[in-house]
Amino acid sequence: MGADLNQRLFSAADNLRSKMDASEYKNYLLGLIFYKYLSDKLLQQVVELADEPINEYDTPDKQVVLYEELLSDEDTKADLIATLVDTLGYDIEPKYLFNVLANQAKQNLFQLNELNNAFNQLSSKYELFSGLFDDVDLHSKKLGSDDQQRNVTITEVLKKLNDVNVLVHKGDVIGDAYEFLISQFASDAGKKxxxxxxxxxxxxxxxxxxxxxxxxxxxxxxxxxxxxxxxxxxxxxxxxxxxxxxxxxxxxxxxxxxxxxxxxxxxxxxxxxxxxxxxxxxxxxxxxxxxxxxxxxxxxxxxxxxxxxxxxxxxxxxxxxxxxxxxxxxxxxxxxxxxxxxxxxxxxxxxxxxxxxxxxxxxxxxxxxxxxxxxxxxxxxxxxxxxxxxxxxxxxxxxxxxxxxxxxxxxxxxxxxxxxxxxxxxxxxxxxxxxxxxxxxxxxxxxxxxxxxxxxxxxxxxxxxxxxxYVDTFEEEPPVDMVAVGKETKELRQKKRELEESLFATISTLQVRPEDEAWLQSALEVFDHEK
Known part of the structure; x- marks a missing residue:
């Protein structure tokens, strides 16, 4: 799961990296991952409250259908919402669920305003979420010069994050995502x-x-x-x-x-x-x-x-x-x-x-x-x-x-x-x-x-x-065995002499052109002298 989360974050970051500083685009990615968690958690809770077998509602799309059916019944709607608020601390309208917005993105029908409304509704309705999405500025010119460009940018990010299963991530989702983003883009994201x-x-x-x-x-x-x-x-x-x-x-x-x-x-x-x-x-x-x-x-x-x-x-x-x-x-x-x-x-x-x-x-x-x-x-x-x-x-x-x-x-x-x-x-x-x-x-x-x-x-x-x-970590150098060093030096010198003699014998047998004989004789005399 960790590798999958990192891969999708990296891919989603591609759509933002050229537009803004990493210390800014991490806010978008973390905010959207968080909203996805809230959305997926709510759908999971709906299946449990409806007492339906989880294997029959094993995808967010099927869970949304069940949620809409339960809300369409006026006799159960109020109780369902009250129970969700009691157990989770919030509710989200079906049209604002992450996977609903992501499906619209896949069909190029997504409207940025819908995501903005989703954030605003959650923040204003429940004090726990007040101000939490302020850094996900969907009107920032850094996302694009106009609404259409900004829409395209967020559309691509939603599509890439939609397949991340945040509910089965073992460990600290936000912390792991944050650590990954910082480690990957430390040159600018890791300023402080x-x-x-x-x-x-x-x-x-x-x-x-x-x-x-x-x-x-x-x-x-x-x-x-x-x-x-x-x-x-x-x-x-x-x-x-x-x-x-x-x-x-x-x-x-x-x-x-x-x-x-x-x-x-x-x-x-x-x-x-x-x-x-x-x-x-x-x-x-x-x-x-x-x-x-x-x-x-x-x-x-x-x-x-x-x-x-x-x-x-x-x-x-x-x-x-x-x-x-x-x-x-x-x-x-x-x-x-x-x-x-x-x-x-x-x-x-x-x-x-x-x-x-x-x-x-x-x-x-x-x-x-x-x-x-x-x-x-x-x-x-x-x-x-x-x-x-x-x-x-x-x-x-x-x-x-x-x-x-x-x-x-x-x-x-x-x-x-x-x-x-x-x-x-x-x-x-x-x-x-x-x-x-x-x-x-x-x-x-x-x-x-x-x-x-x-x-x-x-x-x-x-x-x-x-x-x-207080703690001496100094490691003394091991004593040098001078007898062993002397023996090794003697062996190396002997090996050198044997190689030189072999090389001399090889050169002596070489066939040379008449015009090179004087040069070769001179070289052999020098070699013999140095030997």
Whole structure:
């Protein structure tokens, strides 16, 4: 299924690639894939509600016929719509269903206005979908200079996406589609992709770590204050005994990306009541401030070394006022970390991805880091390989934080040299992730890989957490066997002499023209001399 989704996305992108920047056309493709999911999910639900055998209604076209029949009966129409809204949270009129519009596209009867009406009806009727399709601008001149050209462009895209079976896709449909688009068109689509998409293998590792010891909680809350596409939050439920009871709390400043996250959660069957999402600036104003505002796990992949106001008034902000200094204006890394940490429960675990500079930079950052270490807040530092994230090749570190610890030691893991080399991006294998997680759990020294540093050791290093200070990965060159080298040199010289003699004998027997005899004799004398 993954290959099929990627192939069709690539093909559909062909119709948009020459018209606009990839960071724009991904919005069209993801928005349409999402709408297709809603449409196909509704039809599947109709077959189930009608108690009809699924094998008799195994295509969207047959399902549409059944849907229209049920709606034509005035006695059942209202109940059917009410049940769909109750179970799915929405309904869609038959004429606006994705495959109905796609069939019109195949017959060149499609009208762009119908798709626009479909988006508007869903967005205005149900608050959950409000603003979700704003980035799918069907009137954009980039789709074509006039309505007819725009109609042609979207017609081709609908036809190519219609055969994608989004309901049987295993995994994260929006996340997988997004990751594929970014990886294929990273030259323009990936400008800042690392800021709002955490590669699945890194997300998976972080999810495993923040759920350790909390797997059996019947109610579990996760918070991502820089949630991007939402995939980092969603991965957490894969390691919980009661995944259906997770509450998701997230904030994202970029409206387009906020909509992407909302789509992602809906695609994963997350109910509206289980979502607490906000489109806003994480640092400039604390959120959430109402209950609940403390969470079982906090996961973050904030924009690296971003700028922020660092206004002096933040020294009175409860998120930052314990640390004596504010993160510098030019590097908000510690501001993001402290914001997330503030919202962590006493029993929870936080994992945040940051550039290595936070481990050793001085000035205000050094003051904040020292206070975190004195409080025992930093539990582990994991060095990741370079070139894992889209849009940046720098190596990153995952910092794990906890509250109310009795010890102030820090586990250092240097996983920077263990990865699978990729063409554009490096990747972590399942074995790479298993080794990191098992090392994290065991919390013991492993030669050239991990070290549990005491607080005194860290203090002696002036609170510098640069990983090479604690994990020595230097490999000594093996000693050179001079006897073997001498023997090999002698053998090579002997072989050279034998080859030269053989060549000399061959040249001596050559038949030459009289005019070349003088030249050959001269060459043989030189050769014999050098030999």
């Amino acid at each position: 992709a690392g800021e709002f998409y955490t590669p699945h293998m890194v997300s998976d590792m972080m999810a495993q770590i923040v759920t350790i010891g909390q797997e059996d909680k019947k109610l579990f809350s996760v918070f991502d204050p820089t949630m991007g596409s939402g995939s980092l939050m969603l991965n957490v439920r894969n390691y919980l005994t009661y995944p259906e009871s997770v509450k998701y709390h997230g904030q994202e400043m970029n409206t387009t990306t906020f909509n992407l996250a909302k789509m992602n959660l809906i695609l994963h069957g997350v109910d509206a009541e289980a979502m607490n999402l906000r489109n806003g600036d994480t640092l400039n104003k604390d959120w959430p401030t109402d209950e609940p505002y403390m969470f079982d796990s906090v996961v973050m992949n904030p924009p690296y070394s971003a700028k922020w106001s660092a206004d002096a008034t933040f020294l009175d902000d409860s998120r930052f006022n314990r640390y004596g200094k504010l993160a510098p204006k030019s590097k908000a890394d510690f501001a993001f970390l402290l914001h997330g940490y503030y919202h962590l429960k006493d029993t929870g675990t936080m994992a945040i991805v940051l550039p290595h500079g936070v481990l050793f930079r001085g000035a205000a950052e050094g003051v904040i880091r020292k206070k975190l270490l004195e409080d025992g807040s930093i539990y582990a530092v994991i060095g990741m390989p370079a070139n894992l994230f889209f849009g940046t090749s720098i190596p990153t570190t995952v910092i794990i934080l906890k509250k109310n610890r009795t010890s102030r030691d820090v586990l250092f893991i240097d996983a920077s040299n263990e990865f699978v080399k990729g063409k554009n991006q490096n990747q972590l294998s399942d074995d790479n992730i298993k080794k990191i997680v098992s090392t994290y759990k065991e919390r013991k020294d492993i030669d050239k890989y991990a070290h549990l540093a005491s607080f005194d050791e860290i203090k002696k290093n002036d609170y510098n957490l640069n990983i090479p200070r």
